[in-house]
Structures are given as structure tokens and as C-alpha cells.
Amino acid sequence: MEEQNKKILLVEDDPNFGTVLKDYLMMNDYDVVHAKNGMEGFEKFKKDDYDLCILDVMMPYKDGFTLAKEIREKNTDVPIVFLTAKAMKEDVLKGYKVGADDYLNKPFDSEVLLMKIKAIMQRKATDTVADSKQFEFKIGRFDLNSKLRFLKFDGGEPTKLSPKENELLRLLALHENDLMPRELALTKIWRDDNYFTSRSMDVYIAKLRKYLKPDPNVEILNIHGEGFRLVINNQ
Amino acid sequence: MEEQNKKILLVEDDPNFGTVLKDYLMMNDYDVVHAKNGMEGFEKFKKDDYDLCILDVMMPYKDGFTLAKEIREKNTDVPIVFLTAKAMKEDVLKGYKVGADDYLNKPFDSEVLLMKIKAIMQRKATDTVADSKQFEFKIGRFDLNSKLRFLKFDGGEPTKLSPKENELLRLLALHENDLMPRELALTKIWRDDNYFTSRSMDVYIAKLRKYLKPDPNVEILNIHGEGFRLVINNQ
DNA sequence: TCTTTTGTTAACGTTAGGTTAAACATAATT
DNA sequence: AATTATGTTTAACCTAACGTTAACAAAAGA
Missing domain, CATH: 1.10.10.10 (Winged helix-like DNA-binding domain superfamily/Winged helix DNA-binding domain)
Structure with missing residues (x-):
């Protein structure tokens, strides 16, 4: 049985940070699709099935929350994690309201991110996958x-x-x-x-x-x- | 109508903080059982079924991690949230390793805690396929x-x-x-x-x-x- | 017999649900 | 930018479902 890598949609407009993060995740055996803005993120989301979405909140044109709402209309189950600039309480609360699973304050520790991803994936695994x-x-x-x-x-x-x-x-x-x-x-x-x-x-x-x-x-x-x-x- | 409140086990040794937190949660319609240390926490856990456990990490005699491990041996499903003193990366990672669902750095915003609890409960809301x-x-x-x-x-x-x-x-x-x-x-x-x-x-x-x-x-x-x-x- | 417990019906008040329409919000189009 | 179409929530009104209580009758036990 071939263990399929988990697929992550990463939507982050900062090209440097985005690339570094993508590489880091890929090094840890995740398949990562990187979209540079909200629009592109939604297009890519529609085209494929993902196990997790990591969305930057602050993005031009379409912010992370708006994107999350669109994603939720298509799929109520896929886990969403937000990247917020700092400990903006408002952002955090707003995130949970549109159905986030978790959030991370930038700058964050990459190992912590990995653990969060693992924890989220595990939860999903125990959920009724068949459903x-x-x-x-x-x-x-x-x-x-x-x-x-x-x-x-x-x-x-x-x-x-x-x-x-x-x-x-x-x-x-x-x-x-x-x-x-x-x-x-x-x-x-x-x-x-x-x-x-x-x-x-x-x-x-x-x-x-x-x-x-x-x-x-x-x-x-x-x-x-x-x-x-x-x-x-x-x- | 007998809408059953969700039951939370709160293990926190600081009596002031513990009581305040307990009251706050109860004000928000959760049934809270407050244990003052790890030992008591485990006793109370065994005696009842809980929808969520909130564990302080730093406690005398039995720390939150040890308690979490014992809880996990009894129950692999119940969500666990840790309260860590500050952004101690080591603690956070250790927490995830023993099967935490989330963590919160003290001091934390009470509204954020509420949202986290909600988000966690919703995930768990997946069918209790009662026999x-x-x-x-x-x-x-x-x-x-x-x-x-x-x-x-x-x-x-x-x-x-x-x-x-x-x-x-x-x-x-x-x-x-x-x-x-x-x-x-x-x-x-x-x-x-x-x-x-x-x-x-x-x-x-x-x-x-x-x-x-x-x-x-x-x-x-x-x-x-x-x-x-x-x-x-x-x- | 007399007291307590149980059987039964009906009336009442409360809450949950069914439905429609208007208000509001958002996305799409012009 | 303004308008239209679409989706969702809120309000209102009505009916059905439920549970409690009161009242009276019957049975059981002392």
C-alpha cells in the first residue's frame, strides 16, 4: 500500500516567505501548492482536493477571511489554518467565525506549525473519513x-x-x-x-x-x- | 427540552486563576469540574465522561503532560488543551506529542479560549455513532x-x-x-x-x-x- | 373503615416546529 | 458605481407536541 502524501494549499502573497514555507513543508513530506493571492488560491482550491489550507490573512484584493468563506461554501470539512500578522485578537476571532481550525501568529516557529498540522491531520483521520x-x-x-x-x-x-x-x-x-x-x-x-x-x-x-x-x-x-x-x- | 451542557474537566493548581476561569466557562454554559492538581484531575477524569480537558502544564507532583498521558491511556478521543506559562516552544511540542489538540499561552484572552473550545467541540460533533x-x-x-x-x-x-x-x-x-x-x-x-x-x-x-x-x-x-x-x- | 397509593381523563400552559414574507447581505452583472 | 440576482437570516403568526397539574375514581393495605 502506497502512502499518499497529504496535500496542502498554501496561500501567501509574500513571495520570499511563501517559498521558504513551501520548501520547508515539502521537506517534511507534504505536497504543497502555493498560490500568491486569494483569487489564485480559490482557483487552485476548486481544481483539486486538499487535506489542509493554510491562508495568510493579510493579502491584497482578497483577504484570507473572504477566501475562507468561499472555500467553506464549497467544502465544510477541509481544515483551515490562518496566518495572522500578530496577536490581533479581532483577526483570531473572525477566523474562528468563518470556520478556522487554528491560527498562527507570525513570526512563528516552523516546528510548531508542523505539530499543529500533524495534530489537525490526526483529528481528521479519526473523523468519519468515509462520510x-x-x-x-x-x-x-x-x-x-x-x-x-x-x-x-x-x-x-x-x-x-x-x-x-x-x-x-x-x-x-x-x-x-x-x-x-x-x-x-x-x-x-x-x-x-x-x-x-x-x-x-x-x-x-x-x-x-x-x-x-x-x-x-x-x-x-x-x-x-x-x-x-x-x-x-x-x- | 433537555439540552445537555458540555462537560469540561479543568485542572489548574492556581486557586485564583482556576476559580475565575471556571466561573467564566460556567457563565458560558459549560459544566465545569475543577481539580486542583494532577492527581485529583485523574481521579475526577476516571469518575465521569468529559467533552474536553483543559490542563495546566506547570503543576506540583504531577504535571500536565504526565496527566495527559494517563488520560490518553484511558481515552484516545477526548480533546485536550494545554495552558502553558509562556511561549515555551519545548512545552508546546511536548504537548502535541502526548496528543494535545491545542494549547494556549498564559496570559490568554478569554474570548479566544471560548472560540477554541467551540472549534474543538464542533470537530468532535461528528456523529456519535451510538450502537x-x-x-x-x-x-x-x-x-x-x-x-x-x-x-x-x-x-x-x-x-x-x-x-x-x-x-x-x-x-x-x-x-x-x-x-x-x-x-x-x-x-x-x-x-x-x-x-x-x-x-x-x-x-x-x-x-x-x-x-x-x-x-x-x-x-x-x-x-x-x-x-x-x-x-x-x-x- | 379509613388512609394511602394508583388509575385515568381532561384542561392548561409552555415550547418546538412549519411556513411565509420581508429584511438584509453578498455576488454578479451592467 | 449602480443595479440586479441570489442566498441567508430574522420576524411573525400559527399549529402541533409535550408535560404538568387537578380532579375524581378505584384498589390496596392497615
Whole structure:
């Protein structure tokens, strides 16, 4: 069995620092793709699958946060680490809000970075890997392609799904016929669990139910106080 | 609604700092158990299940690393965050080696700590794939699915159960054909044992008897002054 | 008999969820 | 830069679900 190197997307506008960091990571057996700005970073992200993104916060045109948000719309799971100029508390908090896994204050120790990367990769490894790789689902007479964010009925014209619609339906599908806890969706998709995000989720459930109406054998049931259940009656 | 707070084990020998931190976390809806040293920390860890451990590194007798190692031997999954005195690189690296998820340099910003905790909890939010064994019961001609909270008769249409109905029937099923003491249900389900909760429980027993009526071989008997007994006559 | 415990039904108050529409935010287009 | 399209959150209103309590009846034990 051939151990595949982990792939890292590094987005850093400082050419010197970026190159040094890239080389250092490659020396430590990571495959690194280096983008010089936010735009390029997003292009490269769309073209490939990465195990980790390291984003500089301060970049011209498109800063690290904006990029992170775009990345999160495409992929809720990939770990993101920010490089912040100094101990800017605001930046750190903002980073976590857009779904960062960690941050590092520049200048930082390269060994510490390596350890952080290792720790993050390990966490991911213990997470349900099988789940994150699954992007296509058969839901009754529907086909959900979660990567392209569309839903087909009877193989006809696909309906486009918004990022949130897509993620929610995907989570439900992953738990097909079983309980999908409210809390899970809220922490995974909304990254926060409060009254308003909860109501927001209910709104999305309503939207999904509309989409799924054409097939009477598919329904989203509520389990009061617990969550939802995507039931597929196959007859 | 019984949204369970996340439980944190905080091991910190400085009594002032420890108390302040504990209060701050509790203000933010975490259940916190505070241990004053490594030994006590390990004792408390063994006695309960925690969602997160926050360990001070510098402690007399047993330092945070040693404690972390012991914790890891018992549990490979629980997230651990270290509090290090300052940016001691050695400490940070050592921390990651014993399986830390993150670290914080003292003094640290409390909001940043909160965000880190949130981020860590969210990662862990990935499905607690509870074994279905514990949640499925055969009760005469009924099937109880305690996770999805429904009761099926002869494999037909499932009847939805409310949380309390479900818990109560599950407790009875766990004690099948045996005494299920009143007090047990009251403390486990109602978390209080007084006249009113007791009457409330009787109301639920009545509801359950109605649900179970279709199978004459299943009944809930009362043992005066003691509790109830779910009897299943298999002929 | 008389007291305590249990059985049962109905009424009530509270919270969670379903749904729609408006407000707000952001990205895309002109 | 201004406008339009798209996505998301917030607000509002309504219904359903749930749990508690009260009230009265029946049974058990003393």
C-alpha cells in the first residue's frame, strides 16, 4: 500500500516567505501548492482536493477571511489554518467565525506549525473519513450530487441547490432513515447553535421538503426536540 | 427540552486563576469540574465522561503532560488543551506529542479560549455513532426503537412516542419481567422524586398501557409501593 | 373503615416546529 | 458605481407536541 502524501494549499502573497514555507513543508513530506493571492488560491482550491489550507490573512484584493468563506461554501470539512500578522485578537476571532481550525501568529516557529498540522491531520483521520468522501446519493427517485450542488428528479433537469440547502440535504442523506440530530447540523453547517440559527435551519427544512415533494415516498420527518429523519419508503 | 451542557474537566493548581476561569466557562454554559492538581484531575477524569480537558502544564507532583498521558491511556478521543506559562516552544511540542489538540499561552484572552473550545467541540460533533443495540427492544409483538422514539406493532405503522413515554418504556424494557422501582424512573427521567413527579409518572404509565393494549400478552403491573413490572407472557 | 397509593381523563400552559414574507447581505452583472 | 440576482437570516403568526397539574375514581393495605 502506497502512502499518499497529504496535500496542502498554501496561500501567501509574500513571495520570499511563501517559498521558504513551501520548501520547508515539502521537506517534511507534504505536497504543497502555493498560490500568491486569494483569487489564485480559490482557483487552485476548486481544481483539486486538499487535506489542509493554510491562508495568510493579510493579502491584497482578497483577504484570507473572504477566501475562507468561499472555500467553506464549497467544502465544510477541509481544515483551515490562518496566518495572522500578530496577536490581533479581532483577526483570531473572525477566523474562528468563518470556520478556522487554528491560527498562527507570525513570526512563528516552523516546528510548531508542523505539530499543529500533524495534530489537525490526526483529528481528521479519526473523523468519519468515509462520510466526507461521499457526495452522491440516491434519494428515492432523486439523485443528489453534493459536489455540483444539484438535485435531479427521475434523471431530468437538475435543480440547483444553494450551499446551505445542499449541506443540509447531504447531512440528512448521510443519516438516511436514521436520526440526524439538530445539533449536528447546527454545529456542522451553521457553526453555532442558538435560537436564530435553529430557526434558520427550520426554514431550510421547509425548502427541502418542497424540493422533495415530487416523490411521495421521500419525506423529512421531525423527531420533536431531537432532530430530523429523512425517510425513504422503497416499495 | 433537555439540552445537555458540555462537560469540561479543568485542572489548574492556581486557586485564583482556576476559580475565575471556571466561573467564566460556567457563565458560558459549560459544566465545569475543577481539580486542583494532577492527581485529583485523574481521579475526577476516571469518575465521569468529559467533552474536553483543559490542563495546566506547570503543576506540583504531577504535571500536565504526565496527566495527559494517563488520560490518553484511558481515552484516545477526548480533546485536550494545554495552558502553558509562556511561549515555551519545548512545552508546546511536548504537548502535541502526548496528543494535545491545542494549547494556549498564559496570559490568554478569554474570548479566544471560548472560540477554541467551540472549534474543538464542533470537530468532535461528528456523529456519535451510538450502537443501536442499546436502543432496540422486542416487547411481545411490539418493537421499540428508543433512538427514533417509536413503537411498532407487528411490523406495521410506527406510533410516535414522546421523550418521556419513550424513556419510561425503555426503562421498563431494560427491567423486563422484573421490578422497575418507582424511584429509579423518577430520579433517572424526572430527576426529582416528589408527589407531583410521581403523579406525572402514573399518567405516563396509563399512556403506555394504552399503547400496549393491542398485545394481550404484554402488560404493565403495579407492585404496590414499590414500582412497576413489564410482563411479557410468551406462550 | 379509613388512609394511602394508583388509575385515568381532561384542561392548561409552555415550547418546538412549519411556513411565509420581508429584511438584509453578498455576488454578479451592467 | 449602480443595479440586479441570489442566498441567508430574522420576524411573525400559527399549529402541533409535550408535560404538568387537578380532579375524581378505584384498589390496596392497615
